[in-house]
Amino acid sequence: MVKRCCWGTCNTDNRYPERLDGGVIFVPFPKLGRNREKAMKWIKLCGRPHSQLNEETLKDRGKAKHLYVCSKHFVNGQPSDRYPDPIPASNYEVVTPCRKPPAKRPLNFSSTPAYESKRQILSTVPYMEQQNEEESIKTPLEPPEADHSCSYSDIGPRSNDEDQPQTPNPFCNSQLDLLALVAENTALKEEKEKLLQANCNFQHQFSEQQQSSIKRFAYQNLSNKDCHYYTGFSKEQFDDIYTFLVPTADDPIKWSKSIKGSKVLPTSDQVLLTLIKLRQNFDFQHISHLFEISSQDCSTIFTHWINYMFFRLGGLVIWPHRDTITEHMPENYKKDFPNTFVIIDCTELKVQKPSSLHRQSQCYSDYKSATTLKGLVGVDPRGAVIFSSMLFSGSISDKDITEKSGFLELLSNLIQCGKLQTGDGVMADKGFHIEKEIDALGLKLNIPPFASCSAQMKATEVTETVKIAKHRVHVERAIARIKQFKILSGKISLTFFSIIDQIWLICCLLTNFMPFLIQDKDI
Template identity: 50%
Template sequence: MATDLAWEFELEAVTASELFISTPINYVCGVDPVEVSELVAENRQHRQDLASSAITAENQQRNFSSSGVQTDKQRNQFDFEELRKSEKQLRYYTGFSTKQFDAVYKFLVPDGDYPINLPSNRQKEIMCITLENQLLLVIMKLRHDFDYVDLGYRFGASKQTVSILLTHWINYMFLRCGEVSIWPPRDTIFQHMPQNYQQDFPTTFAIFDCTEMKICKPSSLSAQSQTFSDYKSTNTLKSLVACDPRGSIIYASMLFAGSMSDKEIFKQSGCQDMLKELVKEGYLKEGDGVMADKGFNIHSEVEECGLKLNIPPFARSGVQMTKHDALHTKKIAAHRVHVERAIARIKRFQIVARRLPLSLYTSINQIWYVCAFLSNFFNPCIQDK
């Protein structure tokens, strides 16, 4: 190779007439001198073209950088400070406005200190992501149920790091939200009660309903039987939810098997004991009411708490419903829909609206309660006039 290069440069230094003089040497090599001269000139032109192309590409790259065009490495980095500049984009990815997101962040990180304990082998990678971006990552997972690989690409982290980060944040958020009593005092509920609700049910301060979430079929036949819901015709988990007259979540139980009745969940969730405690502490008064659907045949349990149950009246077989019962049913239906709207707001978080994978079973209770709690940062279902 070195001999060939030396031969090429030697040819460049001599004239065409000199090439003819050295004919014996060239013919020994099997190369015509004229062809060698043409190849040398072509090679020189090719090198000049390559150098010119490289300079042009470098100048274009500088122009792209100065005009704000991002490279692939920059484009896959999500940043909250950039995202908050577009209210529309922030609402799409999180469901929150800038003000609401800031309120969530201030609630979860009140003093600005690091809220979670990081594993030593992941500290360096996680610390490269700011706290705002970590919370953004978690809420994007709850809101859209993005895959770990997708989130890792967006935030410049590995799949394993994203999984660890989400687990630690969800556990912390569950504990932080659990420290707050979300059942308001009686006077506060009455003060913000919608006018038409206040006219119909002035002493009814909570609306109860159960909601179900579809899950992947368990491998165990026993678990399949326990979680199968006749209402949904699939395997589900079930939670008892209560909202105030404005549609804000004031109670959300843990998840139970989908085959359980609403009445049984009311007993096992501890809701009955909670109502007794609320009456004892003055959050409710004896004689106040709670509202529910016909499926909640819990008259005796609610009366034990000193409260009254408002449910639609049952029609007797073969007898037409009276005018009073029909009007009462209509009133309850008009106001009970608020709890369905409140549940729909929880399920804006796609992670609990879609069929739950088996991989989330160990943390699904924490995820469910965090989503229920965060839904209260949305605007109320019923706005004050």
């Protein structure tokens, strides 16, 4: 390991043997976490520029492990009890040995001293109290003897009247005065402790009031406009989503003790955090500032809630019965395609380029000229999502994704359970060459007619193309609504690949909590 001396202009380095003459040893720099005061003192003594040697340098383990001070800069060639620190690199500083601890001086109570300070008074209190107790035990009723050595001439002239009481000497009862001072000192200490406790309580109450006065970023403090901006839903729609996800008062997710953010944030704010990430795709660092938790906790909470929402939303039966679709079908659509109950289309999501060349070739899309993931979406005549596949590599064709996504198998199961009938239609674009597969199920495929190479399209074919395009545009509007979740509209990070299928399905099904795509004015 590289060892360099960080003292002043010293260039001692264990990589250069010529600089190690005289048996130089390296003394490691004090650790900032173990002895902060000593580490800061050594920084000052070494005299390096602040940009080269500072507190941040010691916090960086990669740099701190190479910091040493060679034995050339110690008084005895190495740290000792008397000189534990290196000599200063600056000329104006002087090396001073460690101060010896002060010796305890014995107290002499042979005679009553002349007390000059409070410290001396307090130091002699235990002895005085013990002496008074012994005297009180020996002669409890005997009054204290007068100190005849005291002189009254210094106090004032004596009166000629013998009956007049003499003025007592204030120094005669020094022990009683001392006890009075001790009692007063004890009372003052108790009063000081009470005032300090009252001040501490006041500061605590003031800080709580100040924190409560500041509105924390939370769902309860958001207006309806702000909630729609952050999540894409109004507060009423958010309440519907939350009621569906959390039907009971219990926390649906069991958190480990290491995730402190789950204890700080209530469940509603955890759902808000997840929807903010889906809708606005803010960095976790930014979200951590909003909710005042760590970015790592934000990432963990988001991942747990994505898996839980996938479990809840993935269990829904989102394909309604054909009679229900017919009842809510727009009039213009019912007039043109009364038996077509689903419109399908594919969409692609751009992703970061994988490092593997094989993965790059699989995900490369000629249509987008980028690495993408591809998904299949099916909507009913009013624009609600009733089918969503998992994501496939961008190079897959529309026909292959229709087969591998399980859409044809789903149609067969719907016919068996009565939700579809033989002769019902499926609307798609020209790229879906699945007419044989749809006919094998007993259904009809409505796609725009193809123009022949020799002649122009017939008038009936043009009319049919316009009619299909007029209604097929709603699936594209539904896909555009899904991509309003910015986590899908931008280039998806490779870090989300483990949960990208869950994110895709959740964003698709969350659009069903929004108002109908085709309103009455569009019918």
